[in-house]
Amino acid sequence: MIPELDNISDGEIVLLIVDVDKYHKAVLDIVNFFCDEKKGKGVFISISRSYERLKNTFKSSNISIDRLFFVDVVSKIVGLNVEDSDRCIFIEDPTNLVDISVNVQKLLCNINNKNKFLVFDSISGLLLYNKSISIERFIHSFCCKMRSWNITGIIMSIKGELKEDMITTISGFCDRTINI
Template sequence: MSKINQIFDHSQKSKIFDKEVKSLKDYIFLIAVDAKNYQKTVIDVVKFLINEQNLPGIYVTLNKPFEVMQRILASNDIDSRVLIFIDVTSRTESKKVENCLYIGSPEKLSDLSVAMDQAIKALPTEEKFLIFDSLNTLSIFNKPTTVARFIHFLTGKMREWKIKGIIITLEKETDPALLDELTQFSDARVDIGGES
């Protein structure tokens, strides 16, 4: 069982945390993961929110194109029709898709902000989530101070939207000062690494 599943599992080890999570209508989790566990962690988080919590959501992908993410989720029995994707990595839109907004570059933070706001408003349910995958990719294309300001803005918007927010980052690829700052804005930080 993965660490993400253990967090939300009803085992003795996580009962207190599970109770806290279930009592929160909205929250912001920072998940710092090693590269080896990255894809499995992403799948576990999405599967939990969609398959177990029955929530619609927004998936901001900065690492893989929409089409790739859609295939990965489908191969793991996750219904991506309840997701609105924001594809920040694809340079051009391959075809018109109803549930995907294309940004074109991780440097276009204003466009990304507008797209997230539009996507949140487009979901008809009160309860929803936003997964931001991943923070370290922003750091490759933007200055550390710009990323810090954007993350501060993003966590503020997540609270304003009253949603479940999950921010994923590769721990070793993310500036420790930025991780500390984001931890301060989050309700909880989960570190996943070194497991097989």
């Protein structure tokens, strides 16, 4: 478990920078913490792993996804034949950051729970498809929306994959930055 998770306040937005060898466990810990321990409901935005793969990973780790909705940004670009469901929206184009934002908002509006949360996995993945400045603008806009929605947000990145000036900029949009 990531000890710092216990200290995250409702509505707080955290930039979580994780060593690559701890990354997958960190994702499991975060989802387990917000869904099972806090009994929250939220949205998981995945840039690097398909909804199907995440579903299987969470299931094999005994983490229920009944309280989780997904925005899958990877399945369609790798050619998987997928269709939107009540649990997951599949994004056509990872360069269409507005589409990601609109679909996250659509899912969050349908969640009735005082402990709403969002996990963004990850900024590093978006860099494959977008320029740094576009991502910074997107994250800024997204952080403003999360504050207006009063939800807790975890924005993840793999340590060493973002330039220091980008980390500084995005950290300024968040309430705090945690390195693990």
